[in-house]
Amino acid sequence: MKLPVNQEVYIRPFRKNDALSFVEAVHESVATVGAWTDWCRQGYSLQEAESWFKLCNQNLAAGLAYDYGLFSVSTDQVLGGIAINQINKEHNFGNVGYWVRQSQQGKGIASQATQAITTFGFLELKLTRLEIVVAEENIASRRVAEKVGARFECIARNRLVIWGVPHDSAVYSLVPS
Numbered sequence: 591m592k593l594p595v596n597q598e599v600y601i602r603p604f605r606k607n608d609a610l611s612f613v614e615a616v617h618e619s620v621a622t623v624g625a626w627t628d629w630c631r632q633g634y635s636l637q638e639a640e641s642w643f644k645l646c647n648q649n650l651a652a653g654l655a656y657d658y659g660l661f662s663v664s665t666d667q668v669l670g671g672i673a674i675n676q677i678n679k680e681h682n683f684g685n686v687g688y689w690v691r692q693s694q695q696g697k698g699i700a701s702q703a704t705q706a707i708t709t710f711g712f713l714e715l716k717l718t719r720l721e722i723v724v725a726e727e728n729i730a731s732r733r734v735a736e737k738v739g740a741r742f743e744c745i746a747r748n749r750l751v752i753w754g755v756p757h758d759s760a761v762y763s764l765v766p767s
Contacts, residue, residue: 683719
């Protein structure tokens, strides 16, 4: 799969040769992405990236999760990630997650990628609900959810654990129109 986001960005599965660019994106983004995700930290290694890619591709093949990379059309550099994961087949919904490397934040990539993956989730996966769950204080990710038209549903107490600390989280939903 290769899914366009805009003229400069596309979505595709990770490949082993993306690992170095992925690690560079992680290290660059510790101050922003790392504030909200445990895996985004200094010291993140090439081996961790390769293991992550292997798990992503296994889950993709099994239809369990769709964790993809965001890539530059011109350079093939890793710009971030976009996913539909935590799929609940019984109730036909999943979670949408996204991150964009620090140097590319504020350009609309996350919201455009979220729109693209949401369309994929509804049309290709036939899901009937997608959720975006972000720490209440994560204003940037909440703005992405709002920008793509996700409906704010609630603040769920202790919904996410980040760096070992429970956080109240904003829950948003998208449903096919």
